[in-house]
Amino acid sequence: xxxxxxxxxxxxxxxxxxxxxxxxxxxxxxxxxxxxxxxxxxxxxxxxxxxxxxxxxxxxxxxxxxxxxxxxxxxxxxxxxxxxxxxxxxxxxxxxxxxxxxxxxxxxxxxxxxxxxxxxxxxxxxxxxxxxx
Amino acid sequence: xxxxxxxxxxxxxxxxxxxxxxxxxxxxxxxxxxxxxxxxxxxxxxxxxxxxxxxxxxxxxxxxxxxxxxxxxxxxxxxxxxxxxxxxxxxxxxxxxxxxxxxxxxxxxxxxxxxxxxxxxxxxxxxxxxxxxxxxxxxxxxxxxxxxxxxxxxxxxxxxxxxxxxxxxxxxxxxxxxxxxxxxxxxxxxxxxxxxxxxxxxxxxxxxxxxxxxxxxxxxxxxxxxxxxxxxxxxxxxxxxxxxxxxxxxxxxxxxxxxxxxxxxxxxxxxxxxxxxxxxxxxxxxxxxxxxxxxxxxxxxxxxxxxxxxxxxxxxxxxxxxxxxxxxxxxxxxxxxxxxxxxxxxxxxxxxxxxxxxxxxxxxxxxxxxxxxxxxxxxxxx
Numbered sequence: 001x002x003x004x005x006x007x008x009x010x011x012x013x014x015x016x017x018x019x020x021x022x023x024x025x026x027x028x029x030x031x032x033x034x035x036x037x038x039x040x041x042x043x044x045x046x047x048x049x050x051x052x053x054x055x056x057x058x059x060x061x062x063x064x065x066x067x068x069x070x071x072x073x074x075x076x077x078x079x080x081x082x083x084x085x086x087x088x089x090x091x092x093x094x095x096x097x098x099x100x101x102x103x104x105x106x107x108x109x110x111x112x113x114x115x116x117x118x119x120x121x122x123x124x125x126x127x128x129x130x131x132x133x
Numbered sequence: 134x135x136x137x138x139x140x141x142x143x144x145x146x147x148x149x150x151x152x153x154x155x156x157x158x159x160x161x162x163x164x165x166x167x168x169x170x171x172x173x174x175x176x177x178x179x180x181x182x183x184x185x186x187x188x189x190x191x192x193x194x195x196x197x198x199x200x201x202x203x204x205x206x207x208x209x210x211x212x213x214x215x216x217x218x219x220x221x222x223x224x225x226x227x228x229x230x231x232x233x234x235x236x237x238x239x240x241x242x243x244x245x246x247x248x249x250x251x252x253x254x255x256x257x258x259x260x261x262x263x264x265x266x267x268x269x270x271x272x273x274x275x276x277x278x279x280x281x282x283x284x285x286x287x288x289x290x291x292x293x294x295x296x297x298x299x300x301x302x303x304x305x306x307x308x309x310x311x312x313x314x315x316x317x318x319x320x321x322x323x324x325x326x327x328x329x330x331x332x333x334x335x336x337x338x339x340x341x342x343x344x345x346x347x348x349x350x351x352x353x354x355x356x357x358x359x360x361x362x363x364x365x366x367x368x369x370x371x372x373x374x375x376x377x378x379x380x381x382x383x384x385x386x387x388x389x390x391x392x393x394x395x396x397x398x399x400x401x402x403x404x405x406x407x408x409x410x411x412x413x414x415x416x417x418x419x420x421x422x423x424x425x426x427x428x429x430x431x432x433x434x435x436x437x438x439x440x441x442x443x444x445x446x447x448x449x450x451x452x453x454x455x456x457x458x459x460x461x462x463x464x465x466x467x468x469x470x471x472x473x474x475x476x477x478x479x480x481x482x483x484x485x486x487x488x489x490x491x492x493x494x495x496x497x498x499x500x501x502x503x504x505x506x507x508x509x510x511x512x513x514x515x
Contacts, residue, residue, distance in 0.1 A: 006265035009258040036377060038259045043377060063284065063383065065276035066329035067267065082266075082273050082328070084281075084382075092378045094277075095266040102329070107284055118265075125265045 002078070003096065003116045003125040011038070012123075014052055019124040024113050026089055028053035034089040043091075059085035059128060061109040062092060066102045085111050085128055096127045135216070135362040135508065136354040137166025137232075137347030138473045143461040144311040146341045147242055151185035154236035154343030156193045162232060162345040167358030170194060173347070175201030175228030177219055179211040181237025181464055190234070201228040208497025209412055210369060211235065212465025213504030217367040219348035229353055235466045236343030263376075271414070272336065274499040276328040278383030279417040283330060285384055285432070290330050292435035293416040294321030297334045297458055299443035300413065304455025306445070306483035311338055312459040335416045337457035344466035346473065351512060360477040365490075365514060366399030366507035368392070375501045387503030388425035388494055396492070399507035400514045403427045407487040408475045409449060410468035412496040413456040422494050423451075426505075450475075450485040465495035465504070476510050490514065 008016045015037050018025035027035040028051055033044035041048045062084040081097040097111065110131035115124040139161025141154050149157070155178065163170045176199055180186035188202050201222050207214050212235055219231035256264060268274065282288045298318055304310035316334065324333040354361060370387025372379075396403060403426055413419045420434040428449065429437035442448045454460045454471035461467060472491040474480050480488075489511060495504040507514075 003267065004265035005256050006261035007257045012258050012262065038376070063277045063281040065273050065280055065331075066326070067273065068326050068329075080267050082268055082277065084277050086378070090378060092376075094263060094268045094274075094376065122265075123262075125262065127266065 003118055003127060005118050005122040006125060008123055016123040018052065018054065019115050019126060022115060023054040024057065024087075024093070024126050025052045026055050026087070026091060027051070034091055036091040055087050055089050055113065057113040058088040058131065059093065059111040059113060061105060061107060061111055062086050064097065064102065064105050081105070083111070083128060093126065095125070098127050098129050099133060100130055134349065134351050134354055134364055135346050135473055136349050136357045136359060137162040137168065138470060139163070139165055139345040140309065140470060141236075141342045141344070143309060143342035143463065144340050145240055147240070149238065151180060151183055151236045151238045151343070152190060152193060154238060154341065155186050155190055155234045155345070158236060158343035158345035159190070159194055159232045159234050162347045165359060166347045168230065168347065170196070173230050173232050174199055175219065175222055175231030177201070177215040177231060177233045178204045179206060179215060179235045180204075181235065181239065183237055183239050185238070186236055201231060207371070207502045207504070209414065209464050210495040210497040210502040210504035212469045213367065213493065213495040213506045214369060216346065216348060216364060216469065216506060217369070217504065220364045220367070223348060223350045223353075229349060231348045232345055233348060234343060234345035235464055237463070238341045239339055240341045271499065272328045272331065275415045275417060276331050278500060279415070280330055281383030282417065282421065286435065288420065288435035290332065291318055291322065292439045293335055293420065294318040295439045296413070296416040296419050296443060297321050299447070300452045300456045301459045302445050303453050303483055304459035306481070307454045307460060310455040310460040311340065312455070331415060334458075337414045338459070338462045340462040342461065342463060344463045344470050346469065361510065361512075362473050362476045363509045363512050364506060365509045366395040366397070366401070366505070368394035368398065368505050370503040372501050375498055383421070383500070385431070386421055386425050386496065386500045388422045388496070388505065391503050391505045392426040392494070395505035395507050399509070401490055401507060405490050405514065406492045407450065407489055408453060408472065408485050408491040409451045410472040410475070410491060411452060411456075411494045412465065412468055413452055413458050414496065416458065418496055418500070419452070421500070422496070426492065426494075445483070453480060453483050453485060465497075468493045468495065469506070472506075472508050476508050
C-alpha cells in the first residue's frame with residue numbers, strides 16, 4: 001500500500017499545508033455547509049465566500065474496488081483497495097483504504113482519515129484506515 | 134436526417150494522425166451520401182484522448198465559405214450532441230449539409246492502452262492528488278460505480294459477463310470488429326482483473342480511426358445515395374456531480390432522464406425500439422443504461438442480461454456490431470455508426486429483421502455526460 005507522488009500548485013497549496021499538518025481541509029460556507037476541497041462555490045447554496053475547515057477525520061465506506069498492480073520481477077504484486085468514503089461532514093472522498101481485507105468490507109463501515117507520503121519531497125496524501133485501528 | 138456515414142479502417146491502424154483520420158472519414162461520409170465534398174456547408178469536429186483535431190479540419194478538407202463550424206467536447210456524449218446540433222442547424226436553415234466527425238489515434242505499435250488512458254495527468258494539483266491516491270484513469274472510477282450497483286441490487290460479475298459474451302457473438306458477424314472469436318462466461322470470469330470487480334473482458338477496446346456522418350434535411354437528402362435515417366428524437370443530460378457526493382453514483386445515470394425525453398420527442402415507447410446501440414465503455418455501462426431506459430426495472434439489469442435476451446436471436450437486438458467491447462472504440466460514434474448501418478438495413482449477417490427504430494446512447498466522463506438519439510427509417514414513428 002503506497003501513495004504516489006504529487007506536488008502542489010496554486011489551487012492546492014493551502015490544502016497541502018493542511019495534509020502536512022495532519023488535517024483534511026474542506027471548504028465551508030457561512031451557513032456551515034461543507035464542500036469538497038476543490039469547490040469554488042458552496043455545493044449546497046452556491047455562495048463563493050468559502051473558508052477552509054478541517055474534517056474531523058471520521059468517514060463511512062460507500063464503495064470499493066481493488067487494483068492488483070503488476071509485480072516487478074521478484075516482488076509480490078500489490079493489491080490496493082480503493083474506496084469512496086463519505087466524510088462525516090458530508091463530502092465524499094476517493095482514496096486508498098490501508099490495512100483492510102477486501103473480503104471483509106461492507107457499506108457503512110467506519111473509517112478514519114490518515115496521511116501518507118511516498119517520500120519527503122512530495123506532499124502528504126489523505127488515505128483511510130479502519131476506525132479504531 | 135443522417136444521409137452519409139464514413140468509417141476509416143478502425144483498430145490497430147498505424148500511421149495517420151487523428152486529423153488525417155478525421156479528414157478521411159468526412160470524405161468517405163460525403164461520398165457515401167452521394168455528395169461532392171464542396172456541398173458540405175457545415176462542419177462539427179470532435180477529438181478523443183489524444184486531441185489533434187480542431188476547426189483547422191476545414192482547411193485540411195479545402196472547405197470554403199462554411200456557414201457552421203465548431204469543435205465540440207462532451208466526452209462520450211459528443212457524437213450524439215453533434216448530431217443534435219447539426220439537426221437543429223439544418224432545421225433552422227443555419228446550414229444545409231453538416232458533417233460531424235470524431236477521430237482518435239491513441240494506439241502506437243510500441244505501447245499499450247493503459248499507457249495512454251492511464252497517465253495523462255501530471256502529478257500536480259487536484260488531478261495529481263487523485264492519481265497519487267491510487268485512483269488513476271477511468272477503470273477504478275467505473276469499478277467503484279459497478280460495485281455500488283452490486284452492493285445495492287445484488288448484480289454479479291457473471292451477469293456482466295453475459296453482456297460481453299453476447300456482444301462478442303454479434304461482433305463475430307461484423308467484418309469491421311476488432312475481436313471476433315466467440316467467448317463464454319467462463320472466459321470472462323477467467324480473464325485477468327483490471328480493477329475488481331472488472332475483468333479484462335468487462336472493458337472496452339482502444340482503437341485508432343475516424344467516423345463521420347452527414348446530417349441534412351429530408352428534402353435535401355431526397356436525391357442522395359443512401360436509405361434515409363431520420364433523427365426523430367434527442368436529449369442530453371449532464372449531471373455535474375463528478376468527484377462530488379452523489380447518492381445516485383453507479384445506480385442511476387443521465388440516461389434515466391434523457392432517454393424518456395428523447396423517446397417522448399420521437400413519439401415512441403421503449404417497447405417500440407427495434408435496435409439498441411448503447412455506449413459500452415464497460416459492460417456495466419450497458420446494464421445501467423438498460424435499466425435507466427426502462428428495458429427492465431431498476432435493479433433488475435443483472436437477471437435481465439443473464440436471461441439470454443442479448444444474444445443474437447434473443448429478444449433484444451443490442452450492440453449488434455459488437456460495440457466498444459468487441460467492435461471498435463470510437464467513443465460515441467461506435468453506437469451511432471452501427472445504428473445507421475442497422476436502420477439502413479446494411480448490417481449483412483448481423484442485420485436485425487426489424488429495424489425501423491434505433492435507440493442510441495452516448496456516455497461520457499464517469500457516467501456524468503449523456504446523450505440519447507432516436508433514429509428511424511421512417512419520417513414519423515408509426
